[in-house]
Every structure is written in C-alpha cells, then in structure tokens.
Amino acid sequence: MNPVIPRLARLFLIAFAGVVALIVVVQIVWINPGKRCEEAGNWWDWRGRACARPVLISDITGRVIDTPEARAAAKDHAASQKAAASKAAPEAVKP
Incomplete structure (x- = not known):
C-alpha cells in the first residue's frame, strides 16, 4: 500500500483534533463567560475578557x-x- 495515504490520514486527524481543541478553548474562555456576564446584566468586553457593571453618571459625580x-x-x-x-x-x- 502507498505510504502517503496513512500519512495524510494522520495529518487530517491531527488537523481535526487541533480545530476541535481551538473551538473548545474559545467556548470556555470567551463564549461561556460572556453569556454569564450578560445574563447578570453586566457588560462583556471580549477583547479584554472583562465583565463590567454599568455605572451611572450620578454615582460618579x-x-x-x-x-x-x-x-x-x-x-x-x-x-x-x-x-x-x-x-x-x-x-x-x-x-
């Protein structure tokens, strides 16, 4: 049998596992915390991964x-x- 076929199968399996791992990391690190933050009524900043509570101007001044x-x-x-x-x-x- 041609040795290229098992090599390609392994390559595609590794690429598939990498994409799945990337999707899981994005879900755990950005999507789930964002949903929890917005459900609590706060603001979610996905760039800094920060959950912030809106502050009224009257509270500041x-x-x-x-x-x-x-x-x-x-x-x-x-x-x-x-x-x-x-x-x-x-x-x-x-x-």
Whole structure:
C-alpha cells in the first residue's frame, strides 16, 4: 500500500483534533463567560475578557436627580438615545 495515504490520514486527524481543541478553548474562555456576564446584566468586553457593571453618571459625580420632572426627562432622553442608537446600528454595518 502507498505510504502517503496513512500519512495524510494522520495529518487530517491531527488537523481535526487541533480545530476541535481551538473551538473548545474559545467556548470556555470567551463564549461561556460572556453569556454569564450578560445574563447578570453586566457588560462583556471580549477583547479584554472583562465583565463590567454599568455605572451611572450620578454615582460618579454625586449629583442626584431629585425632582420627578427631571427624572422623567432623563428617562425620556435615555430612551430616545437608545432608540437612535438601535436605528443607526444596522446602517453602520452596511458596506
């Protein structure tokens, strides 16, 4: 029998095992922690593999929204910003 065929079979088996190992590592290191982080309501940064809790500006500055009108205005502004961002996101993806 030609010795090339068993050699190629071993090569493909090693390549297949390497790809499977790479998929398992990506799943364990990036995908699963990201899912757990986002399920907890936090933000997942896949580049640095960091799970961060969103921080309100009022927590940083110490300013408190103390009137109901100001609170309603802040919520309306945040909702409009979120809606604008969600509308702009699909357009940014198009080449």
